[in-house]
Amino acid sequence: MAQIRLYVDHPLGPQERVSLSQDQAHYLFGVMRLAVGANVFLFNGRDGEWHAQVIAASKKNGVLNCKVQTKSLQLPPDLWLVFAPIKKDRTSFIVEKAAELGAARIIPMQTEYTQSANRVRQDRLQAHALEAAEQCGGTYVPEVAALQKLTTILDTWDSKRWILFCDERKVDKPLILPTNNGPWAIFIGPEGGFSSKERDRLNNMECARTMSLGPRILRADTAAVAAMTLWQHALGDWT
Amino acid sequence: MAQIRLYVDHPLGPQERVSLSQDQAHYLFGVMRLAVGANVFLFNGRDGEWHAQVIAASKKNGVLNCKVQTKSLQLPPDLWLVFAPIKKDRTSFIVEKAAELGAARIIPMQTEYTQSANRVRQDRLQAHALEAAEQCGGTYVPEVAALQKLTTILDTWDSKRWILFCDERKVDKPLILPTNNGPWAIFIGPEGGFSSKERDRLNNMECARTMSLGPRILRADTAAVAAMTLWQHALGDWT
Numbered sequence A, B: 001m002a003q004i005r006l007y008v009d010h011p012l013g014p015q016e017r018v019s020l021s022q023d024q025a026h027y028l029f030g031v032m033r034l035a036v037g038a039n040v041f042l043f044n045g046r047d048g049e050w051h052a053q054v055i056a057a058s059k060k061n062g063v064l065n066c067k068v069q070t071k072s073l074q075l076p077p078d079l080w081l082v083f084a085p086i087k088k089d090r091t092s093f094i095v096e097k098a099a100e101l102g103a104a105r106i107i108p109m110q111t112e113y114t115q116s117a118n119r120v121r122q123d124r125l126q127a128h129a130l131e132a133a134e135q136c137g138g139t140y141v142p143e144v145a146a147l148q149k150l151t152t153i154l155d156t157w158d159s160k161r162w163i164l165f166c167d168e169r170k171v172d173k174p175l176i177l178p179t180n181n182g183p184w185a186i187f188i189g190p191e192g193g194f195s196s197k198e199r200d201r202l203n204n205m206e207c208a209r210t211m212s213l214g215p216r217i218l219r220a221d222t223a224a225v226a227a228m229t230l231w232q233h234a235l236g237d238w239t
Helices: A022-031 A088-101 A122-135 A150-155 A196-203 A220-235 B022-031 B088-101 B122-135 B150-155 B196-203 B220-235
Strands: A005-007 A017-019 A039-043 A049-057 A062-071 A079-083 A105-110 A162-166 A184-188 A208-211 B005-007 B017-019 B039-043 B049-057 B062-071 B079-083 B105-110 B162-166 B184-188 B208-211
Touching (some): A005 A022, A005 A122, A022 A049, A022 A062, A039 A062, A079 A088, A088 B220, A162 A220, B005 B022, B088 B220, B105 B150, B162 B220
Parallel strands (some): A079 A105, A079 A184, A162 A184, B005 B039, B162 B208
Antiparallel strands (some): A039 A049, A049 A062, B017 B062
């Protein structure tokens, strides 16, 4: 049987008692049919992963008792993903993949060509990031920020953070991986790409670098995964 | 207005007349509201991309006239993606991404841990690959093969084709990109990974190489995109 991993917003440590929310109790005891004595793995984004045992179980609540730490906290590299929301499923997908691939922070941005229908529910996206961490053995959950305008993001940009900007017009240019150490952010535009004005502004920033992603035009969600993969290989914790 | 690109199973060349299927006529004239004189871009996987004009349009059929070639045929590198089907949406996603990222052939495989509920409809998956090519400016559509057992695939394997095998047990090992030139296939296991027997058999093949995909455990669909991205960067047409 697969391990059950659960994110809890509660300190974790030896003999720490963790009370479950109604949703969590429903999931563990109603859906997964766990009983008193069952093993669960908990993480809270701060204290690593802990093996815990169910000591009280009912339909609407329950208590777990932490036993031993099974993983220490593993922070991802200091990489942000800044992306323009697209259709609902694909936006959820981007957030899930960013959490799996090891982003430290996820920022939805509104660009000129971002469809206004593509509103984002910050709480739902945060839940996707959390679920991805539960499924993938992560001990850290990246924060999903509120939607911000690209202009606002750039107005207050810390120039010490490099920007990796995937420029669709660079299709057919050779792929050059980034080499500068330090904090980074990957920017992924919407369907239709960045506007000329946005592209010019990004290109004129001293901290910005462009990257091509091969000779085919990638959908925004594909580009996000490909760019994060290449960044992790070049500068992150994959190598 | 975005360019409309359409895959047709018809030869393309100067003044070639292309009759539309009922579905295509419905899409162009019903959904997209095109009329006689409108511009469409056609490809058939063999003759590159052609600019064509609508010369007859009705609810159930229509004719296009090819004018000039706008792209020559761009074949992907000789890379196959061999993957175990997972849940329906994620399987469709893998096929879509494989077509975007430049796989030459896509083969669904049945492994020991592949859930039997994850049946695949070959025709639907082929349609996803085709739609991905339409959307992403491709001129080639990878073939989606019928589901085959992993044991059958390996019994008849051409040892000249390298296998890149993403072994979950290599989490925490450094990522080493493949370097051998020649035809390749990436193997992606199901949720739960390959069985020990399957892993041993793959590891014992002289043409097999393993790759780690970072310190976090990736879902199968994420692993497929990440592995293809890294292969394209190392040996494919991205660099």
